[in-house]
Amino acid sequence: MSEIDAQFVKAQADVKELPERPGNLTLLRLYALFKQGSIGDAGIDEKPGFADIVGKYKYDAWAALNGTPQDTAKQQYVELVESLKSGESA
Numbered sequence: 001m002s003e004i005d006a007q008f009v010k011a012q013a014d015v016k017e018l019p020e021r022p023g024n025l026t027l028l029r030l031y032a033l034f035k036q037g038s039i040g041d042a043g044i045d046e047k048p049g050f051a052d053i054v055g056k057y058k059y060d061a062w063a064a065l066n067g068t069p070q071d072t073a074k075q076q077y078v079e080l081v082e083s084l085k086s087g088e089s090a
Contacts, residue, residue, distance in 0.1 A: 008037060008074040011081040018084055030080060032061035036073035041066040 001009075015030065022030065035042065042063040048055030065073060 004071050004074050004078070007078045011078045014085060015081050018081075019087075022084055026080075026084070028057060028061040030077065031058050032065050033073050033077035033080065035062045036065040036068050037070050037077050040070055 012034070021027075042059060042065075046062075047059055
């Protein structure tokens with residue numbers, strides 16, 4: 001396992017232990033970075049139906065990262081979780 005993979009796994013555990021729940025936009029960013037880092041680009045087959053509004057926002061946030069290398073998304077995820085842990089972001 002590479003160093004970034006180990007950091008990514010640790011950040012996934014750390015995000016569950018945050019002292020307070022991040023705001024919705026930050027949660028969307030975390031979701032999108034996690035999906036991009038773990039799966040890669042969003043595909044059309046993951047696109048939710050018209051009635052799934054929350055799913056649409058999540059998909060759109062992920063699809064906005066299409067083309068971002070997985071290791072870059074992992075690093076950004078780790079950095080965002082670290083900033084949340086230190087109270088710098090909300």
